Amino acid sequence: MRTDLPTETEPVRVIEGESLGALLELPDGVFDLILNDPPYSSGGFTRADRQGDVSAKYQQGGTKRKYPTFKGDSRDQRAYRYWSALWLIQCLRVSKPGAICGVFTDWRQLPVTVDALQAGGWVYRGIVVWHKPGARPAQGRFANACEFLVWGTNGGRALAGSPFPGHFSHAVKQPDKHHLTGKPTALMQDLVRVVPPGGLVLDCFAGSGTTGVAAALEGRRAVLIEESAEYAAIARQRVAGVLV
Ligand SMILES: C[S@@+](CC[C@H](N)C(=O)[O-])C[C@H]1O[C@@H](n2cnc3c(N)ncnc32)[C@H](O)[C@@H]1O
Structure with a gap:
């Protein structure tokens, strides 16, 4: 059974499920932009660190706020590359010719x-x-103050429209953080603007739904996939809060 796509009256759809399975339910050639923020399977310095609980990995220091945990963050690099290629193949199938795909990652x-x-x-x-002002400095090393969006296109792409910057600087602010590794809404607003109003965006690892919130704020449509029931509920709630 095919998943219904968002409409003008319901511009953001949140699918609770595992992304590879959910992607198979989406039709060919419909998305203008794919923005994926998968669990990086990174963090820490050792194998044991990487396989630890995500709260310990991504929430150091005196942070008081508690966020739900999430799965899928403990693959080794070979498995991570293999798994990522699987969903990227499906993302290509569901995208339009010339569509843009961006995948967040760290160093x-x-x-x-x-x-x-x-x-x-x-x-x-x-x-x-993506430069994160306020990243913690560390003695004797360069601060890891940036994350990256690796991007590509589905085949050739006509060079139409505005030029877009090659870097963005947005701090993670507590009132705007609804996930252990949530992205700033302003960053996602900057990114969804690469497609025209009404354009259809896909995020296969939606977390707290920041891509959907950004799409709604910017007059774009979006399909969000998230396997954690808790985060899917948060995403729905946040999107509904913007669309009222
Ligand atoms: C890095 S977080 C995304 C955070 C999001 N950008 C935000 O601002 O809230 C990755 C999310 O992917 C979800 N996830 C992990 N594996 C998944 C899978 N196979 N299918 C769907 N979602 C998955 C996790 O539950 C987690 O919430």
Whole structure:
């Protein structure tokens, strides 16, 4: 059974489920933009760190707020690249010719994410930098103050429309953080604007639904897939809060 796509009256749909399975229910060639923020399977410095609970990995220091945990964050690099290629192949199928796909990653997983994008059949176009002001400095090393959006296109792409910047600077602010690894809404608003109003966006790892909130705020439509029931509920609630 095919999933119904968003409409003007219901511009954001949240699907609770595992992304590979949910992708199979989506029709060919319909998405203008795919923005995926998968669990990076990163964090920490050792294998044991990486396989630890995500709250311990991504929430250090004196943070008081508690966020629901999530799964899928403990693959080793080979498995991560292989798994990513699987969903990127499906993302290519559901995207329009010329569509853009961006995948978030950090410095550790950047090389394998570039490999996976190309293994998925996308034309690799480059890396957009997300600078996070306020990243914790550390003695004797460069601060890891940036994450990256590896991006590509479904085949060739006509060079129409505005030029878009190659980097964005947005701090993670507590009132805007609804997930252990949530992205700033302003960052996602900047990114969804690469497609025209009404354009259809897909996020296969929606978490707290920031992509959907950004799409709704910017007059774009979106399909969000999230396997955690708790986060899918948060995503629905946040999107509904914007669409009232
Ligand atoms: C990095 S977080 C996304 C955070 C999101 N960008 C936000 O701002 O809230 C990744 C999410 O992917 C979900 N996830 C992990 N594996 C999944 C899978 N196979 N299918 C669907 N969702 C998955 C996790 O539950 C987690 O919420």
